Amino acid sequence: MPSGANGQGVGAGALLAILRDGRARTRGELARLTGLSRSTVTQRLDGLIDQRWVVAGEDSISSGGRPAGVFAFNGGARAVLAADLGATHARLAVLDLSMNVLAERAAELPVEQGPERTLCRVADILRDLLATTGLDPAQVCGVGVGLPGPVEHGSGRPVNPPIMPGWDGFAVPGWLQGRLGAPVLVDNDVNIMALGEHWTAGPAVDPLIYVKIGTGIGSGIVSGGRLHRGAQGAAGDVGHIRVAGSRAPCRCGNAGCLEAVASGASMAAALRAAGIEAAGSRDVVALMRAGDLTATRLVRQAGREVGAVMASIVNFFNPSVIVLGGDVAEAGEQVLAGVRETIYSRSLPLATQHLAIRASELGDRAGIVGAAVMVAEHVLAPSAIDRQIAG
Numbered sequence: 256m257p258s259g260a261n262g263q264g265v266g267a268g269a270l271l272a273i274l275r276d277g278r279a280r281t282r283g284e285l286a287r288l289t290g291l292s293r294s295t296v297t298q299r300l301d302g303l304i305d306q307r308w309v310v311a312g313e314d315s316i317s318s319g320g321r322p323a324g325v326f327a328f329n330g331g332a333r334a335v336l337a338a339d340l341g342a343t344h345a346r347l348a349v350l351d352l353s354m355n356v357l358a359e360r361a362a363e364l365p366v367e368q369g370p371e372r373t374l375c376r377v378a379d380i381l382r383d384l385l386a387t388t389g390l391d392p393a394q395v396c397g398v399g400v401g402l403p404g405p406v407e408h409g410s411g412r413p414v415n416p417p418i419m420p421g422w423d424g425f426a427v428p429g430w431l432q433g434r435l436g437a438p439v440l441v442d443n444d445v446n447i448m449a450l451g452e453h454w455t456a457g458p459a460v461d462p463l464i465y466v467k468i469g470t471g472i473g474s475g476i477v478s479g480g481r482l483h484r485g486a487q488g489a490a491g492d493v494g495h496i497r498v499a500g501s502r503a504p505c506r507c508g509n510a511g512c513l514e515a516v517a518s519g520a521s522m523a524a525a526l527r528a529a530g531i532e533a534a535g536s537r538d539v540v541a542l543m544r545a546g547d548l549t550a551t552r553l554v555r556q557a558g559r560e561v562g563a564v565m566a567s568i569v570n571f572f573n574p575s576v577i578v579l580g581g582d583v584a585e586a587g588e589q590v591l592a593g594v595r596e597t598i599y600s601r602s603l604p605l606a607t608q609h610l611a612i613r614a615s616e617l618g619d620r621a622g623i624v625g626a627a628v629m630v631a632e633h634v635l636a637p638s639a640i641d642r643q644i645a646g
């Protein structure tokens with residue numbers, strides 16, 4: 256991606272951005288791609304090698320003559336701590352900047368016990384996990400956190416989160432940074448899951464919409480390689496779109512919302528009303544897997560309801576892929592079949608011509624991978640790398 260004549264304005268950060276796809280390149284290739292002279296490429300690479308962002312090697316597959324020197328992104332140069340907090344469970348991990356999971360743990364961690372108790376456990380577990388990797392805490396370049404509620408992205412503070420008592424306005428980044436000694440970025444859990452899936456699918460799969468069907472229903476949108484948050488950070492809130500013909504009361508105060516008919520919580524309530532014991536979304540899926548006909552019918556119908564809402568969104572937004580995740584979506588074909596059936600029958604043919612509708616590739620790792628991607632995008636932003644190397 257040459258940027259202007261003679262590579263003007265192409266700093267070390269832009270070179271690193273090219274190498275982040277994982278392919279090693281020679282000086283000559285980098286000069287061609289950037290428009291920089293080979294001597295300037297060499298100078299930029301020296302800065303990147305000094306900071307261990309890039310490693311030099313030899314191209315073993317070059318045929319004949321001297322092997323060419325190649326340069327590759329060093330994903331192991333730094334580590335990221337990641338925490339994906341759900342309503343009652345959390346997944347925590349240490350990853351490198353190539354998104355390899357170095358250590359990982361799932362924990363019972365109800366967010367309703369308030370921010371300080373919850374985040375204390377988060378910090379303790381992350382420190383434990385880091386110790387098991389043998390990495391030095393100085394190698395941690397950032398901490399990424401996903402929370403199960405709305406987050407003001409700029410400040411990392413939760414905003415009126417409905418299932419997180421005591422968290423409204425709590426300064427999560429400052430609190431955690433004080434204990435973990437690295438910058439902390441926070442976002443809504445569905446947003447980071449969308450980022451994780453987008454990173455795994457690759458940059459060509461864009462725009463991507465990730466729909467989480469669990470206790471509630473929400474979605475994250477990645478377009479042009481970036482999260483689309485909307486003016487107030489409320490983009491993607493598909494759970495409270497009205498479903499035709501439904502008057503079911505919703506926890507938001509309205510009636511007929513998608514979440515009131517197709518979420519794990521609403522299906523569990525419907526099962527209880529039919530005299531079948533079900534506490535939440537996991538029980539709904541377990542009953543369906545055990546062959547319970549009521550649960551199976553509910554899950555299939557939930558897929559069609561989600562599909563009807565997504566059909567409108569497909570017409571409006573023309574995504575390249577819709578990824579389904581969350582407890583209920585992991586029930587597999589029953590949900591996918593309902594979603595596909597409705598989207599393909601109701602969306603415009605041009606919008607569905609190349610549309611993929613599939614289950615999450617990362618499953619319950621989507622959140623930790625996405626949290627680490629969020630940190631990596633921040634730390635490895637070309638302007639940040641340029642500042643680091645200049646300083």
Ligand SMILES: [Zn+2]
Pocket residue numbers: 494495505506507508509512514515
């Ligand atoms: Zn609602």
